[in-house]
Amino acid sequence: MLKLIKLEWKRNNISRLIRNAVIMTAVLLVFIMITAGEAGADVTTRGFFNKSFIHASVELFTHMSYMVFTGVMLAGLIVGEYEKGTIRLLFSYPIKRQKIMLSKIFAVWIFNFMALVISKLLMYAVVLATGSFTHIPSTDIPYGYWLFWVELLLGSAAMISISFLALPVGMKMKSSKATVVAAVIVVCFTQGNIGEFTLAYSVPFYTLLFVLAIFAVFLSTYRVEEKDV
């Protein structure tokens, strides 16, 4: 399986994906730091505990960006293969089709989870390192609090998993564009707010979406061996 995942990354030019993720993170960081400087010491109540504006911003914008990034990768690695017909080549190899599909799913999940976690860590590190001259207090980020690290990892894993809800939509419509649009809609549902109302950080809501995402992955690989390609 690991070999198949590596092949997926290699074929889909992982260096270019990393470059794109780095550019996206840099742009987000600049944007967040500018807005954080303006916002000062506002506190938001999102999540397991109260967060400073900079902390909440990092979480929100990285989640939004990487959920869309996951949608784009699902479109490229899975739906695009069906669209272009290259999946026929992969399914002509002496490998279980389900294994090929799972390798693609893991290739997308692992890449985005890692990239999301690293992006967050980099952003927090920059805020910490530049605190003395940006006037954004690094104490706003609770590095020493264990729940901070749990939320960082768990939240990242949940967000990337939930993005997979876009997969069956793209597969059904056999369209890469539909996959990305579906991912954006998922982002709006999970990260957006209407006035004061938001479903962001609602644990039951995320749990439900996570279960649905698992089902979405199951649907996308269900009876794949018997299907005509």
Next chain:
Amino acid sequence: MSYILQTDHLTKVIDGKEIVTDVNLHVKKGEIYGFLGPNGAGKTTVMKMLANLWKPSGGRIELFGETLTPRSYEALRRMGSIIEFPIFYDHMTGYENLKMHCEYMGYYQHGSIENALALLELSEAAKKPVKNYSLGMKERLGIARAILCKPELLILDEPTNGLDPAGMKQIRSLLKMLCTEYGITIMVSTHILSEIESIADTVGVIHHGRMMQEIGMKEIEQMSLAYIELVTTETERAAYVMSDKLGIKNFRILENGEIRIYDTAVSTQELSKTLALNDVAVTALGRKNENLENYFLKMTSEGGAHHVEIN
């Protein structure tokens, strides 16, 4: 008889329509099997099922002595195929595409990629991304990939598409060489008989999703394809006389007053005499030889097969 590949009443139904019906084909080990049929006859559908990409709606495929199931992964390791058109990852170079193929096939033999590329004269082009390849180059790269892992069976769907006559000839020679020197069994489809006439050992003719004929090339060569050509202004009357007075049943009426009589035992003198006695004006009468291409065309033309008798 040892068959490397055979089908038993292979059928494919899509959206309630039978695309392929009861196809029985038999490919012997070590031969080149020409799969001949006009466009839309069902060649690609059959080949997709043989390559396990499409699943049969009915019937059975036996590959390497075992029934093909959706989980027959090992059979895929022993065959190479190009179905419809060769598919590549266009942003990767030709070499990278072949290397990736080896990785997925679990085939690691030093120099095999270079050899396959050299065989198809693609050594130089292999460094370029496939998106810059011409159609002919893609076809050749597809063949290079299909033969790369030394398969026992090659399934090639119209592999000479997009090739110039020199390229077609090169592919024909290559297939012959792969068959004779490496013992690879090859099933190759085409809608042009002349493409495989010189290399095929057996030809299977498919039309409207049905197998019309499966015949060895040697048998065809031995078979007399002679006919008597009769030109008259009164085709209907001539047909009546031939059928009623001479008992000739195996003939075909063409346009411009031409009648072809495939029952070559008929004496032209007797035919001429009987027609004259029955007031049928004969413009021309003589024995001719049909070429092989026409023979197959006739078999795959609408209703043509009903008049052809082959033993």
